[in-house]
Amino acid sequence: TAEPPASGSGFVSVNVLLDWDPSPVGGPQPAHGPPARGVIDDGGDPTFASYNFLADCCSMVAAGGGYQHRALKFLLPVRDGYVNKGDFLEQRLVDGPRVDQVKSFCQPRQYLRCLNTEQMEWSGLAQIISHAAGGILLRDRSLARSIPALVDLDSELVDKISYPWMSERPIAKATVASVDIRERMATEPMLHAARSLGIEVVILGEPGHWLEGPSYAHLRSQFLQMDTKADEEMPSSIILALSKCHGRIDGLTSKMDWMTYPVSMAAAVLGLPRENLQALDVCRDKYKQRMASGDAAVQVHKGEDPRVVLDGSLEFPLVVKPSLGANSEGVSKVFDQDELAMAVDRVFQSDYEHVPKSRAVNVEEYCAGPEIDVNFVLMDGEVLFVETADDFPKAADNDEGSNPTVFKESAMVYPSGLPPGEIEAVQSSLRQTLHRIGLRNGIYHVEARVENSTMEYRRNLDGCFDLESKADTDRPTAEPKAVLIEINPRLPGSMVKAAVLRTYGVDYDALSLLLAIGDKERAVALSQPFRAGPQYWSSALFISTDRGGKLVSGDMVQELRQRRPDLASH
Numbered sequence: 093t094a095e096p097p098a099s100g101s102g103f104v105s106v107n108v109l110l111d112w113d114p115s116p117v118g119g120p121q122p123a124h125g126p127p128a129r130g131v132i133d134d135g136g137d138p139t140f141a142s143y144n145f146l147a148d149c150c151s152m153v154a155a156g157g158g159y160q161h162r163a164l165k166f167l168l169p170v171r172d173g174y175v176n177k178g179d180f181l182e183q184r185l186v187d188g189p190r191v192d193q194v195k196s197f198c199q200p201r202q203y204l205r206c207l208n209t210e211q212m213e214w215s216g217l218a219q220i221i222s223h224a225a226g227g228i229l230l231r232d233r234s235l236a237r238s239i240p241a242l243v244d245l246d247s248e249l250v251d252k253i254s255y256p257w258m259s260e261r262p263i264a265k266a267t268v269a270s271v272d273i274r275e276r277m278a279t280e281p282m283l284h285a286a287r288s289l290g291i292e293v294v295i296l297g298e299p300g301h302w303l304e305g306p307s308y309a310h311l312r313s314q315f316l317q318m319d320t321k322a323d324e325e326m327p328s329s330i331i332l333a334l335s336k337c338h339g340r341i342d343g344l345t346s347k348m349d350w351m352t353y354p355v356s357m358a359a360a361v362l363g364l365p366r367e368n369l370q371a372l373d374v375c376r377d378k379y380k381q382r383m384a385s386g387d388a389a390v391q392v393h394k395g396e397d398p399r400v401v402l403d404g405s406l407e408f409p410l411v412v413k414p415s416l417g418a419n420s421e422g423v424s425k426v427f428d429q430d431e432l433a434m435a436v437d438r439v440f441q442s443d444y445e446h447v448p449k450s451r452a453v454n455v456e457e458y459c460a461g462p463e464i465d466v467n468f469v470l471m472d473g474e475v476l477f478v479e480t481a482d483d484f485p486k487a488a489d490n491d492e493g494s495n496p497t498v499f500k501e502s503a504m505v506y507p508s509g510l511p512p513g514e515i516e517a518v519q520s521s522l523r524q525t526l527h528r529i530g531l532r533n534g535i536y537h538v539e540a541r542v543e544n545s546t547m548e549y550r551r552n553l554d555g556c557f558d559l560e561s562k563a564d565t566d567r568p569t570a571e572p573k574a575v576l577i578e579i580n581p582r583l584p585g586s587m588v589k590a591a592v593l594r595t596y597g598v599d600y601d602a603l604s605l606l607l608a609i610g611d612k613e614r615a616v617a618l619s620q621p622f623r624a625g626p627q628y629w630s631s632a633l634f635i636s637t638d639r640g641g642k643l644v645s646g647d648m649v650q651e652l653r654q655r656r657p658d659l660a661s662h
């Protein structure tokens with residue numbers, strides 16, 4: 093039994109030991125195979141999920157051959173309530189060192205009834221596990237190691253499940269409409285998160301969208317065609333498309349930052365939860381963002397000579413970037429007046445995929461400090477969750493000024509290796525900037541540099557390139573300070589979402605849906621990370637191409653699996 097944490101829903105754990113002896117009893121026995129898996133036909137009733145899990149584990153032990161010992165743990169609630177997220181157990185126990193398999197037995201929004209102490213004492217195993225929220229099969233196959241492993245797992249569960257995974261009140265059914273132009277890899281995690289929350293999703297997209305046809309109809313409730321072109325007519329296009337929707341819409345969302353403003357305009361007309369439109373307008377312009385943060389910047393408009401506009405107000409090296417853009421397109425580092433003029437002209441003349449025809453360019457002083465990404469989850473102006481990652485140096489950080497695409501991502505590590513004091517100071521500074529802009533509800537992906545950091549990137553004695561403490565003679569006397577790069581009113585990218593989910597136990601896709609429908613209780617509950625903090629370090633490595641064309645090197649992922657089988661499980 094694990095003690096229920098005071099701030100969470102709590103649980104009681106029931107341990108089951110499986111001991112399989114294949115030797116015949118009472119003489120020769122007729123030959124037979126192990127029992128079939130999934131022996132109970134649940135007819136879609138989640139009540140029987142626990143029985144099937146036990147039956148499957150028994151089948152697995154019997155099929156192993158020889159003497160087999162395995163340990164199982166069933167989790168039961170300590171109070172009656174409604175399940176906040178159907179797959180909470182699988183997500184929170186991912187990569188658990190003692191865990192072989194995890195299975196949640198409950199459906200989202202399902203009502204669970206607890207057993208009191210007297211019922212637990214007098215009930216049989218079948219009745220007890222019928223009330224279980226989930227089950228765990230441990231890795232250990234030795235009886236001698238299984239008992240201590242079960243005890244250790246209880247401690248891990250207190251760390252991972254010490255949050256309100258149940259609600260005392262019934263959870264209302266809800267539907268979200270999502271304006272979507274993304275490929276399957278980017279959208280599917282959101283759809284699975286919606287299913288785990290019991291939220292239906294209506295997709296708004298162009299004809300021919302991968303979710304329009306019957307192959308993936310099970311992932312959404314409706315598909316409505318609309319023109320997703322980014323222009324001033326988009327709010328009207330959204331409202332027109334939703335007029336054909338069958339049923340009520342409780343929230344409206346999109347995962348693209350350039351869509352956030354028109355989607356919020358449509359939400360305002362429809363009376364749906366939304367962010368402040370004036371604040372989102374600031375997020376569309378990187379120059380306005382810099383003015384809100386107090387960091388120096390000069391804006392150059394088309395037709396102006398940047399050398400005249402700056403007039404020596406900023407010191408080289410400088411960073412030139414479109415005032416409106418994405419994916420680091422058009423961003424470059426320059427070292428003199430001639431490079432400055434060419435970089436500005438290049439932004440105005442080029443046809444970038446993620447940069448609209450630019451009317452203005454930002455010029456900022458280059459900060460050589462470590463770059464970080466900080467993701468904020470805000471509700472009513474309060475920070476529900478925040479985490480910081482290290483964004484490793486790019487080509488521009490090595491003073492390579494000849495390539496205009498010098499700020500492409502290289503690698504990221506979660507959580508940040510900066511000292512806790514620096515992380516806290518930077519998060520506080522960036523949070524104040526969000527507050528000044530007026531951002532109060534949503535998930536915000538913020539990029540910044542740390543000026544006057546006590547850390548720097550270099551190779552250590554093991555040959556590993558990482559953040560290391562500066563020598564005492566090189567340490568700055570001024571306090572660390574955040575220098576804003578940009579604020580993105582959207583979720584972080586797919587790799588970041590996956591890393592944060594596994595490292596902290598927080599599902600950004602789920603939170604974005606809950607914020608979209610104004611489900612504050614579940615948003616607060618699911619924003620809580622593991623009690624002991626991040627469970628490990630995660631790294632995302634970006635493999636960038638230097639030009640377009642066809643990949644002729646074969647499947648690099650398959651080659652890596654063959655060359656490094658020890659990495660295959662990751």
